Amino acid sequence: MFFRPVAVALTSLALAAPAYAQPSVIRRVQEHLRGVHTMTADFMQTDRKGKSLTGKLYLKQPGKIRFQYEAGVPILVVGDGRVLNFIDYQVKQVSKYRIGGSPLDILLNPKRDLSRVAKVVPSAAPGVITILARDPRHPQFGSITLAFTEKADAPGGLLLEGWVALDAQNNRTTVRLSNQRLNVPVAETVFQWDDPRPGKNRD
Template sequence: MFRYVPLAALMIAAAPATAQQGDLAAVQRHLQGVTTMTAAFSQTDRTGKVLTGTLTWKQPGNIRFQYEKGVPLLIVAEGGALTFIDYSVRQVQRWPIRNSPLGVLLDPKRDITRFAKLVPGGADDRIVSVAARDPQHPEYGTITLVFVRNAAAPAGLMLQGWVALDSQNNRTTIRLSNQRFGVPVAANAFKWNDPRRSTARN
């Protein structure tokens, strides 16, 4: 059992240089080793507003952020696209996954050594932080993935969350808990109701 570490501390605490060799490769192996994962998440935006919900992740290319009851939002990645649905105003926005910071999570075949680097930091060698951005497309934003070493997780790393910055420097922080790997995921887990054609809710 690991002690609680605030995400802000995780962001600035990475393994010392002597322990960093192979960590980026381990992150790559983790992303390739995940078949499915579920977790509880909390999301904090740039204003400090916090929303919670359940994350469902299935490789390759599928993720669902199911927000808590009463929040009319849904984020789903499937079929190469990331979709944001706001049921309160019947609005749908879609863009290619590769154009989103989440692309680093959802395409395990990508060689992350070409666009990601370890974040240098303090002396807590349990923590591995990796910052990823496409230097050819800064408008896609950046993402910093935060892992804690855990022998029970794929490649010995447990994804704790991430911090995403969009091209306007808006920050969104995701913290995960109760991570479970290799769990069954229904075939329709990444389907969603289009509010433009229906009054149905997610």
């Protein structure tokens, strides 16, 4: 289950946090992101209009992610290490975006120095740590706010519970995770997909 305190934290963004707490927290988040080589989880995604979809998330560093939506949803999102592919099987279209130009770059590039782009922000829920990441040199890439809870046996002693992403047009997408499994086998074939465009082969 995705507990309500984390849900509250993900839907409440604040502006600042006590300065003394920031460096150590950012270091722990960096340790977590660099220590999670793979992850699987169930997810619930909610868009700016309040519409929610569920599915299965697969992540493999560096740069690979798959959002496998619930049955009946003709959409697939796959990051193949280079680009994010948004595949719409209903209209047979594929849109591609550079991972480095998206808020998900924070999750998918473990070499990224968070101290340059992230800060701790207050959480609306006790026991939930939230950080806001935005590249000041590239505001057009949007931002992402990550929410963590304490988990002693996870990298950095933290567990990623979800995030809120804002794109350049200020469209908000909230992703909440549950049943997270860290550093488990994830096959490379997970990040392949069938191209619905006429004359195109599998990527």
